[in-house]
Amino acid sequence: MWENRDVSAALAAWDFGAAFRLIRQITSLRQEDMSAITGLSQSFLSTLESGTRRLVNIDKIINVLQQMDVPPHIAPIPIPGSAAPNGLQTRGAQPTLIPAPAWENPLDIAKRLSATTASNVDPATVALLEQGVADLVDRYETEGPLRLAPEAVDFRNFVQDRLDGRQPPRQREALFRLAAQASGLLGYMAVNAGREALAEAYCAEAEQLAKEIADHELIMWTYGTRSLNAYYAGHYDRAVHWADMGLAIDPTHPQAIRLQANGLARALGKLGDRAGAERAIAAAEDLSSQHTVSAGLTSCISFEPYGRARTLANAATVHVALANAPRVLGYADQIDELVEQSDSAWSQALVRLDVATALLAGPRPDVEHAMVLGRQVLEAGGGPPIRSVVQRAGELHSQATEWKDVAVVREYADTLRSWQSAPQTRELAKSAKMSHPTERRRGAADAAHGRPGRLPSHPSTQHQ
Template structure:
C-alpha cells in the first residue's frame, strides 16, 4: 500500500510532467491557462505541487497537449492509490471509524424529549451545517457578478468587435464551470445554469459573427441544454432564438424555423416571443417561400409588441427582454425582401435606420441600409446609384468589425444587382466586399476550438 508521502510525491511528479509537456509545446502558463479554461495561478500551482485539480483539468491538458490521455491516466492511477489507502486505513482502525460515526447520548435528562435513551448528534455537527448554509451568501455575490457581466456583454454586443467580446466572455464561461463543482442551494443552481446558458448563447452568436459555424452550433446547443437543465422556460425560449439565428445564417432554414417554433411553444407570455416570431420564424418562412406564413407571423409580432410600453430605446440583438419597434420593423423588412416584396418595406426600414443611427449600432445600421439598397433595386423605377451608395455606407460602417450577417446580406444585395452590374458604383461595392482591407476590416478568423 502506498504511503501518504508516496501519494504526495506522485502528485508533484504529475505537476512537473505537465510543466515539461507545456514548455515542450512552447506554451506560456498564461496562454496554456486560456486554452484549458483555468486560471494562470491554477496552472502554476499545479505544476509546483501546491494544487491538485480534478480529473477534468487533466483531461483538458491531454486534449491541448495531444498526449493521448497520459496525464488523465496518471491522475486515475494516483487516485486509485488514494482510494486503496483510505479503504485499508478504515479496515485497520474500525474503532476510530465507529467512534466518528456514533452519536452521543445526552445523559438522563428528559426535559426536552421525555426519553433519556434518545441519541443526539453533537452540537458541533449542527453548527457545521449552519455554517455551510450561510456560506451561500458568497455564491450570491458571485452569481450577481456573473449576471451583471452578462447584461453588460449583451449591451456591448454590436458595439465591440466580436473578437474583443469573445476574449472577455470565454474566461467567464470557464469560471462558471468551476462554480458548478460547488454545492449551491437549488435556487442558486438554477441561477448558475441560467448564467451558463446565457454565456454559451452569447459565445454562439459571436462565433457566428466570426464564421466559426461549428462552434456557433455547439455553443447554441449547449445554451439550450443548460436552460433545459435549469428548467427555465424563459431561458429555453431565449436559447432557441439563438439556435434559430445560427441556423438561419448557416442556410439551414428548416432548422431555423423549427427552433423558432419550439421556442414559441416554450415562451408562453415571455417577451422573447417577438424575437422568436419576427427574427426566427418570419425570416425562415420567407426563405422557404411561405408568403401567407410571413404575413401572419409579422402581424403577430407587431401585435405582441403592443403588449409592452412604448420605448424609444433600441433593444439589444440578444436582448433578455422584448424586441423594440426598430428591431421588429427591420426584421419584418428582411422577411418581405426575401419574398421579393417591397410594399411597406421602405417605411419599416426608415423607422429602423433612424433608431439605429441614433443608437450608434454599426451592425444594424449596415444591415438596414443593405436591405433598403435591395429595395431600391426592386422598385418599379430602380435606382441602382442610390442602392450602391447605401451599400458602400453599410460596408464602411462595419469596416472595423466582423459581422458575418453584414457580409451575407451584402452578397445577397450584389446578387440582386446583377442586372445593373455595369454601374461603376456597384462594381465598387463588389470590390469592397472582395477586398475588405480597402475599408479597414480584418480578414475573417475562426474561434480556436476549446478542449
C-alpha cells in the same frame, strides 16, 4: 436494493408482489431465481406480482424475509434472529437488550449544518457576475464577437469553477442561470462569427442549463439563437423548426416577439411563404402592443424582449426576401430616425443594405441609388466584422450582377473586394451563404403568385 424507496414502501404496505417485482427489476433476477430464494412456487410468485393474490400467511412471510435477508429497519414485522426497531435482539422466544445508538452532541449537529450550507460563492459575487453578463451585452455591438469571445469564455469558465463547488439552492440556481446566459452569449457570438457547429453546441448547453432551473424565458431565447444560426447557414426549414420549438413553450410571452420576427418570419420569407411570413410579422407587432417593450433599437444580443424598432427592422428584411420594395422602404422609414440615433453600426449597415437590395427589385430598379447606399455602408466600415453584414453586402453585389457593366456597380464591386480583404472580414465572407440572384427572383415571383417554391412540412402558423 434495500435503499430503494419503492421497495421499502411496498414492504411497509405488505404488498409483497410489488416488492418482488421491483427487486427483480433492480437485480435482473428471473421469477425462477426468486422462487429458489424465497421457497415460494413460481406460479404463486406470478400471481403475487400480477396482484391477483396476496401473501398473508405470517409464517411464510417470516420465512421469505429471512431467506431474502431483509434488513430489520424496513421489514414490516420483526424477524427472529435480527435487531428489531425497539432495540431487542430476538433469538427464538428469548429477547435480549442491545445498546441503542449514541446521540449526537450539539457540536456534531453544528458541524453538519455548517458543511451543508457552506458556499464557495457569496451573494455579492453573484451580483457582480450578473453585472458582468449585462456588461458583455452592453459592449457587444461596439466591440463585436471576435474581440469579446475570449472574455466571455473566461467568464463562462469562472462560473463553472464556482458550480463545481457547493452552494445553497438559491445561489446555485443563480449560478446555473449565469452559466446558461454565458453559454447563450457565446452561441450568439459564434453565429455572428460564422462558427455554425460551435454556435449549436453552445446553444444546446445553454438550453440544458436553463432547463435544469426551469427558466422558460431563457430557453425561448436560446431557441431564437438556434433559429438565427440555421438562418445564416441557409437552413431555412431548420430555422423555422427552432422558432416553432420556442413558440410552443409560450406563444404569448414577450420572448415570442423575437421568435416570430427574427426566427419565423425571416425564414418563411426566404422559403417564399409570403402569407406565413406576413402572419408572423403581424403576430410580432401584436405581441409588441400587448407587452411593455422598448420603442428603440434594443441590442441584438440582449436577453430582454425585442424592442419595436428591431422588430420593424426584421420585417424590412423579410420583405427584401419577398422582393417587395415598397414594404421594405416603408418599414425603413418608420425606424430611420431611431437607427440613425443608435450606437449600433450593425443596425445602420443592415437596414441600409436591405434598402439598397430592395431598390434593385421591382419593375424600375434604382441601381445607382442602391450602389451608393452599399458603398456608404462599406466605406463607413459597418462596425466590427460580423457574418450578417458581410453576407448582406455580398448578396447586394450578387443581386446587381445583371448590371455588372454599369459604372456604379463596378465601383461597388471594387469597394466590396477592398472591404473583404481585411483578414477577419475575409474569413467571414468564406462562411457567408449568399443567395443566387436568379433563385431570389424566382422565389419572389412564385410568392407573388401564391406559389411558394419550398414550403416546409411544419405547422408554421399554429402559433399565430
